[in-house]
Amino acid sequence: MLINGLPGDSISASDRGLAYGDGLYRTLEARHGTPLLWHWQWQRLAADCAQLRLPCPDEALLLREIASVAAELERAVVKIVLTRGGGQRGYAMPDGCSPTRIVSASAWGGYPAERAAQGIVARWCDTRLALQPLLAGVKHLNRLENVFARSEWRDPAIAEGLMLDMAGSVVEGTMSNLFIVRGGELLTPPLDRCGVSGAMRASVLDAAANLAIPARVVRLLPDEVLAADEAFVCNSLAGIWPLRQLHTRHWHDWPLTRHLQLALQGGS
Template identity: 40%
Template sequence: MLRVFTDGCEQDRLSVGDRGLHYGDGLFETILIRDGMPCLWNRHLARLALGADRLGLAQPSRSILREEAARICAGLDDGLLKLIVTRGVGGRGYRPPASPHPRRILLSYASSPSPDPSAQGGVVIRYCATPASVNRRLAGIKHLNRLDAVLARQEWDDPQIAEGLMCDDAGDVVGGTMTNLFVWDGVALATPAVTRSGLAGTVRSVALESAARAGIACVERPITRRMIEESVGLFLTNARIGVWPVVRLEEQSFDPERLPVDLLHQIRQAAQTPEWPDP
């Protein structure tokens, strides 16, 4: 079941002059819903605020977003909430209008099947040929320009492959088409920095904080293929899946039991626990 709210009204129509359609001039968040409530709401709103600041875009009122999120998720036990904010309608050309009227769009989806890593102990992934976009102004935020991920996701149709890793122009691994990557060497974790490219995922931030509480070092740094080849294990995170241990990357196999499994459980539990958003 799909429901759509546009500026607070239950409708799925959008002006053809909207800058989100013309230029990808906007932001979005994908939020897990459990028991009719959002997970990691405050983290998603914090990243939305960061993106709005980067784009010079007025962020909608948190209270309005909270009220509309509660309305659209009413009766939805488990699913996803997609929150989109665009700069609204503007004239022809890249220059934003002097007095924009940002538009907010909320979409709720019932749960859809996703790969179950417990079925085989982990997921199978691959490398993508499509490079990840590099732009320091856009790195970390969830803007509407995702064509690099779209092109990368077109590279395979094997249902056994859950995700593809993307590299930047220097050949360093940025993350997956829709996930953040963590590399375990048996003692410490490393995850790609998101200063040049990639996404500052909400569950990524949960993982960083959970590792710190557990006394496990986690370094944000460039990740090379060589580091992955020499690693003990890998796992992926995002808001929809929580945590995916990796069982195989291309021809390289991994034993998920060698990962810090207690930490992964803590991350998954924190990422998928519903809570009412702050007023």
């Protein structure tokens, strides 16, 4: 683990990331020290920094630190955490800040291969996402809604839960973004009021454009998801998982989803 470029495993108790969740993070896969999906991960990290008014680290610096922490791991999970750094009491952003940058890596734990191959069982979550356009899309450090949502079930047969916002629209999974297929068109919910804009989501949309698959960002209601021809969730570690079952709906074929899975295999 590197903290501001130096080996370490602790930060100040006055760090605003700890005190207020004043920061952001990205989680990604690296192979032999090289991060996958970096183009989209960097885009999202830079955009999140701008949204939170945090100084964005130098891209080359981050790549060197990722290579350093993941160098001895053939396949690794890398986490980048950026906070506003230490500060006095009070919510107001300090006039000048010294951000804390944490880059760490752990051995790849992986997911069961059958989730991508055979699809997953998902459920609806009772926990709703609050509407806050100021933070919409940002992978900030305040993830208690996801913590509560993911804690709603213990059944290992259920791989993911889908979350609605306070207005009743479907937004995302607890750890993933959602896509459905309707009439040959790829649809995904907007993230302008809440939710996390994932790197894999951006990668899927770019892949759809390259494959001439029509795609739209559109608000979706639960009944529209259940009526979809196909549905899948995605994130940068899991890739694409087709939905096999959601509530009383079962899916058995995912032709467009399979097309995207093949197109994105080995993406970097």
